[in-house]
Amino acid sequence: MNNITDVVKNLLILNVIVFAGVSLTAQLSGIDLSQYFMLYSPLSEKFKPIQLITHMFMHGGLSHLLFNMLGLFFLGPYVEKRMGSQRFLLFYLICGFGAMLAHIGVDYLQFYQVKDLTSGMTMDQLRNFMSTGVFQNTGLNRNEAEIVFQKLNGVFNIPVVGASGAIYGVFLAFAMFFPNMRLMLLFPPIPIKAKFLVAGIVAIDLFSGISGQQTGIAHFAHLGGALAGFILVSLWYGNPFKR
16 A cells, blocks of 8 residues: 555545534534535525535545545545646545536436426425425425425435545546556455446446435435546546557
8 A cells, every 4th residue: 555645644634524523513512514514405495605615525424434535545645646636636626526516417307307396386485395395385286296395305405415426536537547456345355456346336326326226325426526537537648548
């Protein structure tokens, strides 16, 4: 394992500090800062512009934090040394924003799917319905209300958190730079080439996202981060697969 690099080290520290700070604040004072820092859809009344940045340093739990930070710790230094520190930081942030845009895009697609049912409602009525579940005075019958609530519950009420989109970009870059480097899986403990491991991870997210499985994971955000990583590496270095 190569020595940890500067940007990776600082990103690890920042993510851990934010996680610990939010967790301790909630335990000691009862103030849940996560509600302000997690990313809600711009369609939701809970959305705040600052969330566009802060959500990348938030995590939904200790296991979520550990998975992302271990990936960054083990693979990030290779990518940072290949790119240089300044370009790596820019790469990391752009991949995080790519993940965010993909997630928000899916939210708007969900909203568009029930556009006809909600065409007679104002945005305030729709937001009130999604926050309370009370559909009277919305112009919807019970069946229509159930369809709308099912489609839009995640859009209005469920935030996205974590560095996963940026980390997926790092995974993709690592696989493009070092496709044949063998990585040791934890479960099962077998070696596998980076290009196959990352391709498998992306394929699982793509299948889970398209199939609509309710896993509690923002699969399209992961894919957005990976796509941003692929585009950036290809633009900056050409397609490494051709070399």
